[in-house]
Amino acid sequence: MQIRSPLTWWRFADADRTRAPGAAAGPALFVWGIALWLATVGNLPLWQHINGLGGTLAQRAALIVGLGLVVAGGSAALLWLLAWPRVFRVAASVLLLVAGANSYFMWQYGVVMDPTMLANALNTDAREVRDLLTWQLPAALLAVAGLPLWALWRRAPLWGRAWPRVRRNALGVLGGLALTVVVALLSYQGLASLMRNHKELRYMANPLNTVYSVTRVAANRLPRQVKPLLPVGEDAVLGASYTHQARPPLLVLVVGETARAQNFGLNGYARDTTPALARWQATGALVNFSQVRSCGTNTLVSVPCLFSPLTRAEGGDQPPEHQNLLDVLQRAGLAVLWLDNQAGCKGVCDRVPHAFAGDHPVPGLCEGSECLDAALLDGLDQRIAALDPQRSARGVVVVMHQMGSHGPAYSLRAPAERKPFMPECRSATLSDCPREQLLNAYDNSIAYTDHFLDLTLQWLKGQADRGSFDTGLIYVSDHGESLGENGLYLHGVPYAFAPDQQTHVPMVAWFSNGLRERAGLSLDCLRQRAAEPVSHDNYFHSVLGLMDVRTRARLPALDALSPCARSAG
Structure with missing residues (x-):
């Protein structure tokens, strides 16, 4: 050879x-x-x-x-x-x-x-x-x-x-x-x-x-993957409201998905897509914030930015370099739980207890790997009871990340018995659907979010009525959605030229009597200021203020609730 x-x-x-x-x-x-x-x-x-x-x-x-x-x-x-x-x-x-x-x-x-x-x-x-x-x-x-x-x-x-x-x-x-x-x-x-x-x-x-x-x-x-996140709120402590509290606070933060303010009934939409929330608003305890802007036009940007200590102008819309709101709440001594019905928390919940709705499918609410948002409420009492008891005794913050109105399969976001607008588009090729049917499918998803928030509020009111917690809820969507306007569908248009439909998002807040009293909040003041412009930039600071977490990381000027609190600033 x-x-x-x-x-x-x-x-x-x-x-x-x-x-x-x-x-x-x-x-x-x-x-x-x-x-x-x-x-x-x-x-x-x-x-x-x-x-x-x-x-x-x-x-x-x-x-x-x-x-x-x-x-x-x-x-x-x-x-x-x-x-x-x-x-x-x-x-x-x-x-x-x-x-x-x-x-x-x-x-x-x-x-x-x-x-x-x-x-x-x-x-x-x-x-x-x-x-x-x-x-x-x-x-x-x-x-x-x-x-x-x-x-x-x-x-x-x-x-x-x-x-x-x-x-x-x-x-x-x-x-x-x-x-x-x-x-x-x-x-x-x-x-x-x-x-x-x-x-x-x-x-x-x-x-x-x-x-x-x-x-x-x-x-x-x-x-960024090789650098640890910079700590935030290392000085965080619980304020005076915790010293002799009769009941611990329980705040539910609902992170909506792909809901646009334009199709929210509370914002004057021609269709009544939010009848349950309208009933809660009529009681005087629910406040609708009508002029809210998102930080981004997609979940990967908006969710981390929502919980970031940085405003969008400061780089909150960039890949995170800092810890977030949940880290500060946990550092102050509160129990924190993230429940997800979406494609994950984008790193926000990595250092706190978290679970996915599909981990234990609920009959009637889950099919295959996909669940309706109501599955987030299944076994919630047991999930809270399983948290660190010392932390839970001080207070609890639960985050629920919705499936919401995620497209293009809007028709899958609500069960058949909760679809008030028919016939609806059932195709993922949205441009093939008649305009009215596309709006029907999307509006049905908003109506189901209204139902889910109603169930959550009923559960929170029950907790308050039993004297278990002083309860509250803040709902805000991560970004909006285009439904064919100017030839655009879905979301994700670069923010600099994104249409209003992708950045104008709905937001509501409800607080029990006990939580309002401990936070010194005036509902009349909140209702009067509800039409003023706010954005995801205010979220980090507003939640810390509401939960009475004292830290230099909280900036009172960015706390949207602070002007209506007894200890404003």
Whole structure:
């Protein structure tokens, strides 16, 4: 047997890699062919969007051609970076499939793949993925990626020798970047005006938007994963109201999901989607806050930001670097419990007791891995009794994270007997549903949230009437939802240009007589101030004030309840 030296083996292997049988062309044809395909077919939603912006045909054509060449140059530069044996075809295939998937979600829901949307997608669970899968997704993948994938895998590129390949790839990258820069300069006036007036377009350039978002998410998150969270409220102690308390406080914080204020009956919506809450409001004990803004447009941003000590302007909407409200409550000596019926607490509950509704399915309320929100109340007394007794004797804070109105499967969010608005949309392809049926399905989910809050309030009132606790509830949604307005569906539009429907959220609060007295709250004052603007920024400080937790981390100026408390400030 002939024995080859290591150098001979390297040359032999290189020859195998560089002389693919039946190869028809060098990589330049593949790179530029795929780049041009991505810039045209792969960006049809972008070109359709620009074509609908108005202006003359010549103006629209100039913008599409100019931006198309920029996308082609950028895509070519990226593909040249990946143009290596055993890498190129796999990487190019991934980019084509990503372009197809992005096109589908832009066509169907109007969402764009910015960094927050990508991070949200990476934290999506199997239930949410299932709701989004329709036959249109493989059809979009086939339409956008099918032909170039067939061409790419039918014949391999002829790579050539190693050092010439390095030179060729470097020149290819420079050529792609040069095309991008030259066209951008020649079209600067039109493109600059377009991007200034329509910022969402920068996240529609496919698949460069995903490459950019992946880079941003990795750069933001990887360093934080190796650093411990900064402590918050290390000086936290319970205030004077705990010294000789007759009963401990019990506060339930309901974190709503995808509820928009526009469809909340208490906010003047034409439909009575909140009849139970209206009855509680009529008693005088429930206050509706009508002008509340969310911190983000998706759960991954809004839930951590809601519990963050930082305001949105201070970076509360960024991946957390600090501990949160639950850490401070627990540090002060209170018992804290998180109950989840969603895709997790996004790290907020990692250091406190927590459980999922689906862990012990409730007959009639749970089907498979999905539960109606009322399952959060099942066995709640026993869950509280199982908490640290010394902490529970001081006070308890329970957080319930709803499934709420999570889409697109709105029809699954309420049982058949609690659907006052019919017929309803039952398709995940929301654009296929008549407008009225889509609103029916969404409004039924809001009506079920009203029912769930009613059940929770009845339970809390029972606890107060028995003298077990001084009870209260604060409900606020994490973000809103688009239901076809301006061609948008679902949520997750970058906050800078998110529509009102995705950031204006409902919020209500109810306090028993005992909790109002110990906190010194005036209901008349709260009702008078209920129409003033508040936001998720106020949540951390308001809860600490209500629970009489003394710490320098609480800023009285951000406590929305403080002006109506006996010890204001």
